[in-house]
Amino acid sequence: MIKNSFEIIGGKPLKGEIIPQGAKNEALQVISAVLLTKEKVTISNIPDIKDVNKLIELLIALGVEVNRINDDTYTFEAANIDIEYFKTEEFRTKGGGLRGSIMIIGPLLARFGKAAIPKPGGDKIGRRRLDTHFIGLEKLGAKFVYNPETHFFNIDATHLTGTYILLDEASVTGTANIVMAASLAHGTTTLYNAACEPYLQQLCKMLNRMGANITGVGSNLLTIHGVESLGGTEHRMLPDMIEIGSFIGLAAMTGSEITIKDVHFNELGIIPSVFSRLGIKFELRGDDIYIPSQSNYEIETFIDGSILTVSDAPWPGFTPDLLSIILVTAIQAKGNVLIHQKMFESRLFFVDKLIDMGAQIILCDPHRATVIGLNNEVKLRGIEMSSPDIRAGVSLLIAALSAQGKSTIHNIDQIERGYQHIEERLKALGADIKRVNTNVG
Known part of the structure; x- marks a missing residue:
């Protein structure tokens, strides 16, 4: 069966402005x-x-x-x-x-x-x-x-x-x-x-x-x-907060300088602060989020020194749609974090692909995964993989853009269910990504 796939040559920092789509x-x-x-x-x-x-x-x-x-x-x-x-x-x-x-x-x-x-x-x-x-x-x-x-x-x-x-x-x-x-x-x-x-x-x-x-x-x-x-x-309509969070994670993982335009910052709730707890720096410029290039970012611990836990909850808690992005972003951080996906019991099953790329992740059970940050000391390696759902697909795309070598992501229809013209928008930032026809299955 012929399917559309993305072919990505990763390991390149990106730069520029990106406008989030409608939600x-x-x-x-x-x-x-x-x-x-x-x-x-x-x-x-x-x-x-x-x-x-x-x-x-x-x-x-x-x-x-x-x-x-x-x-x-x-x-x-x-x-x-x-x-x-x-x-x-x-x-x-x-x-x-x-x-x-x-x-x-x-x-x-x-x-x-x-x-x-x-x-x-x-x-x-x-x-x-x-x-x-x-x-x-x-x-x-x-x-x-x-x-x-x-x-x-x-x-x-x-x-x-x-x-x-x-x-x-x-x-x-x-x-x-x-x-x-x-x-x-x-x-x-x-x-x-x-x-x-x-x-x-x-x-x-x-x-x-x-x-x-x-x-x-x-x-x-x-x-x-x-x-x-x-x-x-x-x-x-509001801009898509899930896209905004995805672009914050993308900037951190690839060491990129990115400005996310017109974000309606006051509608983002605790999303920016959760990324801040991973050590990601950003500035609010008007209603734009500016993320400088960072070679390292360090995960906070709780006040008593215990490992940071990021979990989903009904608004104004942290949206479950961004837990996959938080997980992949933590791969290159300094420190450890426990990701607790309470709502969906199969949403973390894509981590096996990240482990194949070189990530240090322990899948504790269907709802929890511990990420041991690599602190950019070891780069992920490009592999061939398939997108199981929208958010996991974008997480794998972020991982591929940060990895050394070539990655191929199949089943990109899943990604395109939720992210418009993602290939063109990433190319505008300098990403090496192209759509290819592959024979799957």
Whole structure:
């Protein structure tokens, strides 16, 4: 089978400016929200990545009129939705190939009272439960029927009614789906243990501009007073905090001088400080992050001298999407760090490839890995490898760019699900990377 792969000649410092794309995780929410109104919605700073483009294609197939104004700006008009499309084989294929397709359920139930969704796909990083979505929507009055033969969920929500909901986990996408459904439900919904990530805040602010009545935005207690209908609006997405963190790690691992432009620093939470604890220096220049070239960076210890632990947690804790980046960045640091991935039990399984490159990593169990920093005394070596998921793929790409010799990364479709035009943007910094066709398998 012929596959696209990246061929990288590593060990070269990079230099220059890079602009982060629009936030992937926000895009999947706010683009789905256009289904809540028949009026025109304009969204800018949309990233040109596969997961987002697949969602837009799915909306077009549903009957949404979509116009691309420029590279990152689209208008959406969901005046004529084909509800029967849910029953087609084409919908099963399009919806099943995109985990983000779950985000259309809340808006469709709110506006049309019914929907269907094939069991979504996505990363192979362990179990990713949809229970939070379904339980929350059921409490609003939706009825789910799963057909194990067709792998379809059929949902009826003729009468959505506001209620008190205590989420079993602070799921970002689960919170978003419930908020969108509740925005047009009868009565008031109180949503406790809600996710409060900046992307969720962006969705709530967009919905309020459309005429929704949502209070408590930015906290874990949201109150949604249902309204009769929503109108159009204009919305600009935040830069992708995961890309920003990835570029910080890239600069450190390759000893590069990089400026990350227009980062919306106040929306990054503790991300910059976690990279600081790895010893990475940076300056905030206006709203740009400037990272100087560093030959060494030293991991802090805790106050009592014990090994630093970096773990994921719901916002404002550290995002799980950056733990893979922290892990790979620590490889060339001075000192040790324990990476604790609490949410997904398979997300650390890519470390075997890093070990093959010469990294000193002990995989303690599916959730924890200890990185023993090489302090740039030993360089990684280039190898042939394959990307298992988006974040691991970029981590391997960072490792390859820092390594001596040639690396080949297969399955780069995974990387391109989340990072737009990554090859061209890295080349602009001086990276030796090219796309090649390889025969895999």
